[in-house]
Amino acid sequence: MAFGIRELSKKLAQIRLKLHVKNIFILGKAHDEGLITNTRETVDWLLTKDPGYKVYVEHTLEDNKIFDTKGLLQKNPSYEGRLKFWTNELCEQKPQTFDIVLALGGDGTVLYSSWLFQRVVPPVLAFSLGSLGFLTKFDYDLYPQTLSRAFEEGITVNLRLRFEATVMRSQTRDNEDQSDLVEQLIGEEAEDHHTHRPDGTYNILNEVVVDRGPNPTMSSIELFGDDEHFTTVQADGICVSTPTGSTAYNLAAGGSLCHPDNPVILVTAICAHTLSFRPIILPDTIVLRCGVPYDARTSSWASFDGRERVELKPGDYVTISASRFPFPCVLPMNKRKTDWINSISRTLQWNSRDKPKAQGRK
Template sequence: MTLRLKFTHGSHSVHVQVPDLRPATIYARFSSEFPDALKPTSTSTAAPTLRWLDSDGDWIEIRRDDKDCEHILLQVVNKSGVVHIQSGFTCSADEPTTQLGTLMHRYEKVMDAFDHLSRTVVKLPPISNILIVTKPDPKLSKLTKELSVWLLDTFPGITLFVDKKLQGRSSFKYQEILDQNPSWEDRLQFWTKECQTCKDKQIHLAVTLGGDGTVLYTTWMFQQRVPPIVAFHLGSLGFLTNFCFDTYRPTMTNIIRGEGMNLNIRMRLQCSVYKYEEGPNIYSPLQKQPDQLLTANGLDAHSTSTVSVTTLTSSSTTADGSDDSDDDGGESHRQRVESRQKAEIMRRVKEMDSKRGTEVMDLGVCHEQGHTLLKMVPNPSTRRDSVSGIGIGVGGAGGEEMIQPTDTWQVLNEVTIDRGSNAGMLQLELFVDGNHVTTILADGLVIATATGSTAYSLSIGGSLIHPDKNSVIISPIAPHSLTARPMIIPGTKHLRVCVPAASRTTAWASFDGRHRQELGKGDSVMITASRYPAATICRRDQSTDWFTGLTQVLNWNSRVLQKPLESHL
């Protein structure tokens, strides 16, 4: 099977045929047709990318790691017969727009896209591997067996993955299932807590038997791509579980046979933990001028240090090495140089943080003078004589990279930072897009998604957020200030919560109630929107399921109605 593509580079176009539409195939074929098209230019260090033209006339970037690109482009080829692909640089949101009408048109298209997404009826691709996650309740083992036997008997092409713990339970009766049909042994497999048996095979659908906690656990198992989840209500609350188990046969039949349905695309948060580490001072502020410290080459080009650390020191020596601790002029000069240096570094770091979303540490709030600000490690792919500036070359070609986080998690509900067993009040610094927003004095802080707005965030006074809204709600826990109220911000913002050096106590962080760990002074958590959302299958549609859950499960705004005025007569 061959597929037609139209390649355009500059004023030249050519029609080609490719065996598949994987990004790697498209990039390789484009490079063979236009060898110099995807190389960095003299005016930009970034390499051009490829973009394809959709039906609305918009150019969409083809990412090399996009696993869904092939499926989308195949639909376009089947509909129009050819896909138009051209080279170019991806437009940045920070680039100025010359026409106001263009900006308004983009806004209109984004709003239409979100509205269309919530009402789109989706047909799932062919399903062959199904993961069943069961709440650890012995009573549900029989129901898991009932569902498994029916799926194996009704759909011969289905392979099931069931919890390994059920294999030895008498209520599941694994041997009785094999006696019923010995050929099911290869189609009924078992997964462990780490889902080791599922890694070699792609899971096309996840079925949960339990409550909301089972749904959270299922999304936690998939720290990257999450398969669509159909949740049967067999737990306590059931706000996220829309389907009744009594109707599992028609429900599963419609899903597996590819009937149209609505999906609830639930935003997740990517939470990265950074641990503060003391580092040696590399330079004194008076040894170089600020403009020299912030050049493209940054540190000494002949430096062979394996780890370079950018610091603000409190050195009191002049450039010639003499002691000026008693010289008012020297002290004043040192303070001016240090102030200019700090302001310039802050400006560059903020610019880098807001434009590239780089996970950086702040200056002067979480750390005192002499403490590490940005810790950099050498990039193995660069030459030894290529040394980056003070965090300016992060993520770019050449230079050094920022130290990696100690832990990174994808959470569906919320990340909670609290005081733990400490009796005192917790002090936290909140940053949004690299800008310091406020200092929070409270028992803790909850940063939740729209899905998590009906959980812990709601119990501490947070607002309800429709799951169709990609927003983040920040809710203080028992704040010391009465004006510290919950705050809803766009999900595209980059948040960071830091325990400052001046804090009296340490903090504790948990992610969807898991992996609880202590945050010491100087430690921080970077929170951004995850590239891997969780999709749950709707019983009806997003709004209907959500409002039904509010009224029937949470009893939202339920009360006895007032009697008419004449009722007492």
């Protein structure tokens, strides 16, 4: 599956997809007054441009005074029936309704679009209205030109790797005092499918983090790759990142920068107890499991793209693998090859320094 997605991504990067756009999904921060104004402006422009467009905005804007749905409909009666409102349930149950997603904001808004569309994701065209721009590729001030060109000439899409993470709950915690997580996952008890049960699956774009949470002591985490026990992690936590997430928590924890086209999994310890625990990069064909040993002194906590934080009690673990549902990100047509290097140079000031003075000058 991972190889198939990789090959598809390579092919898509070389072609221009012609869209037949009818249903447009707009995502912005519904509680940011400035972004609500931007959303209204974009909706007005789209509905005026083509009478065949249907534009969906968040349902909380229907009664928002700044968005002013009533005033927008009074301005042009033809908008009636074409201005619609989406809910989380609609995104989950009928993602195929939408032809394209327009994200207005920063990288967090793009991450939220990944969270909304947990399975099939429409192509996401992200306009920069935030502070950073690793995922927001387009200048909002040029949105009329950008959207006109995209809808008329087509788009180029990059499939970003996402992880599928499943929480597995121990079913033997209460009645087996001598349970061993290593034995249950790769040892003699590995064939017993009744030791654990699934308890929620998440598709994530940035990272899965397992950490100590509110506990004052560090976490103890068992790390497995396929059918091998890698190591026992003694640290504040562990960050398992996609290439897209390499510039987020992974980077702050001391992990490597990684181009998003690389088919890899980045594993970085958070404040490890041993200085020899260096970050490691693994192929995306590996299935990782991060678990809390039965003899751990405290629970750990798992979060998925910074959301849905859940407690992992002794015996629980999280399984992490390449997702069947990648994240399609629309790329600028004129700078596809240099886009990522430009973004880290712009946002991180990567390898930026003052030039040395010429020899002989003071």
